[in-house]
Amino acid sequence: MYDVAIVGSGPAGATLARLIGKDYRVLVIDRRTLSGPVGGEGPDRCCGGLVAPAAQKVLANMGLGLPQDVLVGPQVFAVRVMDFDNNLDGDYQRHYINIDRAKFDRWLVSLVPPSVQRRDGCRVRGFEPCDGGTAVRYVSGGRTYVDRARLLVAADGGNSLIRRLAMRTWPDRMGPMPQRYIAIQEWFDLPEPPPYFSAIFDSQITDFYSWTIPKSGALLVGSALRPGRGASGRFDLLKRKLTQLGFRLGRRTRREGAFIYRPRRMAEICTGAPGVVFVGEAAGWISPSSAEGYSFAFDSALHLAAALRGGIEGCQARYAAMSRGMKLKIAFKSIRCPLMYDRRLRGLIVQSGWRALSTATGLLPAGRIGQAAVAPG
Numbered sequence: 001m002y003d004v005a006i007v008g009s010g011p012a013g014a015t016l017a018r019l020i021g022k023d024y025r026v027l028v029i030d031r032r033t034l035s036g037p038v039g040g041e042g043p044d045r046c047c048g049g050l051v052a053p054a055a056q057k058v059l060a061n062m063g064l065g066l067p068q069d070v071l072v073g074p075q076v077f078a079v080r081v082m083d084f085d086n087n088l089d090g091d092y093q094r095h096y097i098n099i100d101r102a103k104f105d106r107w108l109v110s111l112v113p114p115s116v117q118r119r120d121g122c123r124v125r126g127f128e129p130c131d132g133g134t135a136v137r138y139v140s141g142g143r144t145y146v147d148r149a150r151l152l153v154a155a156d157g158g159n160s161l162i163r164r165l166a167m168r169t170w171p172d173r174m175g176p177m178p179q180r181y182i183a184i185q186e187w188f189d190l191p192e193p194p195p196y197f198s199a200i201f202d203s204q205i206t207d208f209y210s211w212t213i214p215k216s217g218a219l220l221v222g223s224a225l226r227p228g229r230g231a232s233g234r235f236d237l238l239k240r241k242l243t244q245l246g247f248r249l250g251r252r253t254r255r256e257g258a259f260i261y262r263p264r265r266m267a268e269i270c271t272g273a274p275g276v277v278f279v280g281e282a283a284g285w286i287s288p289s290s291a292e293g294y295s296f297a298f299d300s301a302l303h304l305a306a307a308l309r310g311g312i313e314g315c316q317a318r319y320a321a322m323s324r325g326m327k328l329k330i331a332f333k334s335i336r337c338p339l340m341y342d343r344r345l346r347g348l349i350v351q352s353g354w355r356a357l358s359t360a361t362g363l364l365p366a367g368r369i370g371q372a373a374v375a376p377g
């Protein structure tokens with residue numbers, strides 16, 4: 001019997017395993033193989049790979065700096081807001097660190113102490129209460145395995161299987177699920193991509209946002225879309241609009257997707273169920289305004305590790321109490337959402353030039369951009 005079984009070794013799961021791995025008997029299960037080279041077995045996590053200042057601060061608090069190998073060029077110092085609803089754009093200074101997400105995940109996993117048992121390439125299928133804890137069932141190479149642990153930690157990201165199963169098992173004890181979006185992201189060869197992160201607002205495409213991110217000889221184009229049959233067509237519409245604006249989308253080299261949670265109320269954050277604790281995006285820890293998730297993944301792992309310092313008994317209540325500040329942060333970001341997502345308010349802010357950079361990159365017509373009149377395909 002393990003003390004703690006963690007499902008998922010993304011930023012939340014790997015950080016928790018690193019922090020508690022020397023004090024507890026820990027098992028980490030991930031469907032990906034994060035010890036091998038990038039591009040090895042299975043797809044990597046679909047992500048923009050921008051480390052925002054909030055995540056930089058948590059990394060600093062944890063005494064970590066990013067290795068050179070994880071960084072990719074260009075480093076971006078500006079976000080270009082492209083408001084297609086109001087035909088406006090504006091550049092704003094931001095300090096992101098541009099990274100290779102696949103290498104970032106491997107680096108975080110490389111910090112996990114060897115005493116932690118890792119099962120890579122294993123997909124968790126279910127869990128059930130057992131004597132003294134929880135039994136977790138997973139498959140690998142066509143075989144099914146079961147391991148038992150005193151505590152199960154769900155760190156399996158947006159659209160968490162553990163959260164969905166817990167919802168089915170304890171419908172009255174789990175809060176509502178956060179709104180779920182499907183993120184589609186494509187990579188295009190582009191030797192000199194525009195050196196800024198663009199955040200695109202267009203209610204024809206999504207009520208969340210779309211983006212372009214330069215990535216070492218490539219341009220990423222992505223969008224967080226309401227799931228459903230029209231999602232792919234709305235993504236195509238985004239690409240057509242970008243092309244009309246002068247974006248050169250070279251050869252497409254990759255298309256990827258992921259679900260993404262967007263919590264709008266504190267009740268949608270779920271820190272625990274009987275025998276199960278949720279960290280990272282599985283809990284709903286992600287910014288509802290920007291989809292920044294690394295800082296929340298790290299912070300939730302830090303709080304759970306601190307709660308576990310008092311033992312497994314009672315750790316859920318301690319974790320819930322410690323993470324109240326994070327809930328307030330999400331509530332605050334949710335309250336601020338209309339500034340970005342209300343068409344009229346956003347238009348007023350962008351038009352006012354408040355806190356905008358005076359420089360124009362020249363790629364788009366300065367100030368006003370044309371509304372591309374294209375119907376969804």
Ligand SMILES: Cc1cc2nc3c(=O)[nH]c(=O)nc-3n(C[C@H](O)[C@H](O)[C@H](O)COP(=O)(O)OP(=O)(O)OC[C@H]3O[C@@H](n4cnc5c(N)ncnc54)[C@H](O)[C@@H]3O)c2cc1C
Nearest residue numbers: 008010011012031047048049050124156157280281293294
């Ligand atoms: C398109 C996109 C772009 C984003 N860009 C950014 C960004 O630039 N900056 C930022 O801060 N945040 C970004 N985010 C959010 C960020 O990626 C997440 O919030 C963050 O990765 C959450 O970390 P996590 O450890 O909770 O979950 P994840 O990183 O999702 O890790 C979950 C892990 O669990 C594993 N897993 C899942 N299900 C199972 C299963 N059944 N069995 C076994 N293993 C399983 C997965 O393989 C994965 O390794 C983006 C999200 C998306 C979708």
